[in-house]
Amino acid sequence: MKKIEAIIKPFKLDEVKDALxxxxxxxxxxxxxxxxxxxxxxxxxxxxxxxxxxxxxxxxIEAVVSDAMADKAVxxxxxxxxxxKIGDGKIFVSSLEQIVRIRTGETGETAI
Numbered sequence: 001m002k003k004i005e006a007i008i009k010p011f012k013l014d015e016v017k018d019a020l021x022x023x024x025x026x027x028x029x030x031x032x033x034x035x036x037x038x039x040x041x042x043x044x045x046x047x048x049x050x051x052x053x054x055x056x057x058x059x060x061i062e063a064v065v066s067d068a069m070a071d072k073a074v075x076x077x078x079x080x081x082x083x084x085k086i087g088d089g090k091i092f093v094s095s096l097e098q099i100v101r102i103r104t105g106e107t108g109e110t111a112i
Contacts, residue, residue, distance in 0.1 A: 002067060003063075005094075006060070012080065025063055025073055028062060029061070033057075035055055058089060
């Protein structure tokens with residue numbers, strides 16, 4: 001089992017969510033986050049004053065998938081979240097040792 005964490009631009013969320021749902025990934029957690037990478041933020045003008053925006057608003061999607069679905073899920077996120085411009089985000093894939101569904105006590109892939 002794999003945990004996929006994707007940091008993407010907020011306006012791409014619905015497109016990514018719908019595409020993941022289409023390939024069979026039904027559950028995910030979405031968090032509004034802020035951060036920066038190579039772009040190091042930007043400067044915005046508001047009422048004539050310049051503001052240095054160090055942390056850029058992003059969305060973090062977390063989904064747990066079977067090993068067989070991991071590559072397809074990553075490819076889908078890349079396809080739908082990519083704009084070709086700086087700040088498109090990152091995807092992190094990690095292995096999970098165990099999953100337990102609290103309500104039923106199911107473990108492993110049946111708990112996904």
